[in-house]
Amino acid sequence: MMSVIEKAAGSITDISSNGKVSAPKIATGPRHFDLDDNALAHSGFYHPAAKASRLALELRAVKRRLLRRIGFLRASGERQAYRMPGRQRNLILVTSSRAGEGKTFSALNLALSFAMEDQIETLLVDADILRPKVRNRLGLPSGPGLTDRLLDPSIKTDALQFRANQAPLSVLPEGAQIDRVSDLFATDECKRLLTGLSTEAADRLIIIDAPPVLATTEAVILAKYVDEIVFVVEANSTPEPAVASAVDELLDINPNVSMMLNRCMIGSGGSHYGSYEYYGLSDDAERQSSKSAPAEGASHEAK
Ligand SMILES: Nc1ncnc2c1ncn2[C@@H]1O[C@H](COP(=O)(O)OP(=O)(O)OP(=O)(O)O)[C@@H](O)[C@H]1O
Numbered sequence: 001m002m003s004v005i006e007k008a009a010g011s012i013t014d015i016s017s018n019g020k021v022s023a024p025k026i027a028t029g030p031r032h033f034d035l036d037d038n039a040l041a042h043s044g045f046y047h048p049a050a051k052a053s054r055l056a057l058e059l060r061a062v063k064r065r066l067l068r069r070i071g072f073l074r075a076s077g078e079r080q081a082y083r084m085p086g087r088q089r090n091l092i093l094v095t096s097s098r099a100g101e102g103k104t105f106s107a108l109n110l111a112l113s114f115a116m117e118d119q120i121e122t123l124l125v126d127a128d129i130l131r132p133k134v135r136n137r138l139g140l141p142s143g144p145g146l147t148d149r150l151l152d153p154s155i156k157t158d159a160l161q162f163r164a165n166q167a168p169l170s171v172l173p174e175g176a177q178i179d180r181v182s183d184l185f186a187t188d189e190c191k192r193l194l195t196g197l198s199t200e201a202a203d204r205l206i207i208i209d210a211p212p213v214l215a216t217t218e219a220v221i222l223a224k225y226v227d228e229i230v231f232v233v234e235a236n237s238t239p240e241p242a243v244a245s246a247v248d249e250l251l252d253i254n255p256n257v258s259m260m261l262n263r264c265m266i267g268s269g270g271s272h273y274g275s276y277e278y279y280g281l282s283d284d285a286e287r288q289s290s291k292s293a294p295a296e297g298a299s300h301e302a303k
């Protein structure tokens with residue numbers, strides 16, 4: 001039977017120039033893909049040509065605030081200045097209360113913008129196993145991913161990833177559709193995998209596109225393992241009780257929740273339609289990060 005790695009290789013046999021079938025190619029690292037700026041622009045996503053677009057400007061403000069909360073950015077704007085010693089605060093979960101509020105749109109925009117604009121190494125993980133959208137948005141082929149890796153820890157995560165040619169962006173897709181995803185996410189293996197991804201590259205951001213909180217327990221389970229939760233609220237659409245109960249569930253697990261208001265009206269007369277506004281629910285993380293900032297003149301090497 002074909003192993004999951006062989007499937008990941010995307011090429012099982014190879015007809016060499018003399019017509020003979022050569023040995024199967026096994027992927028040992030990520031497969032590469034091209035980011036299609038035109039397709040991204042067409043679907044309303046971040047793309048580098050529109051540096052001064054409203055979306056790019058709004059994302060910049062969101063990113064700055066988010067990087068400060070996780071201890072990646074100083075108030076002065078200096079990057080990678082202070083990290084919690086001994087622990088990377090680089091695992092970011094994107095969720096919302098209900099379906100269709102813009103989680104994938106936000107997770108992908110953040111990942112694209114961090115990687116393309118700031119050249120920050122970024123890994124986007126699709127953890128919405130039942131409604132995965134990341135592959136489709138980036139035009140990636142189907143195949144094994146996160147669930148396969150969790151079921152078989154001998155698989156190298158690298159071999160399941162896609163790596164963009166134009167920016168330091170990698171994607172770990174969702175993988176096989178399975179029942180009882182929450183049970184899989186609740187395993188020690190899931191915690192180990194995410195911790196491993198967090199620690200193996202100190203200056204990499206990991207953005208996890210999760211399912212909605214009120215639909216399944218998966219987002220709340222993943223909330224245990226991450227450093228920051230970006231909670232997407234669809235302006236003028238998500239009912240307040242839904243936000244309150246979803247955020248309560250998350251805060252019981254992890255206090256580092258910040259809100260990202262999607263599709264918001266901005267401007268004094270509410271006349272402009274913007275994508276994002278962002279604010280921290282609890283500013284504990286930011287305060288903590290500020291406290292752990294090294295004194296001026298201290299080494300700015302990431303720890
Ligand atoms: N600010 C925005 N501007 C333009 N289009 C948006 C915006 N936010 C979301 N969309 C679009 O709305 C649709 C739903 O968004 P998205 O897929 O990101 O939601 P989701 O919360 O991930 O949904 P699901 O729970 O099904 O995963 C998508 O077609 C997306 O491109």
Ligand SMILES: [Mg+2]
Pocket residue numbers: 103104105128131133209
């Ligand atoms: Mg989604």
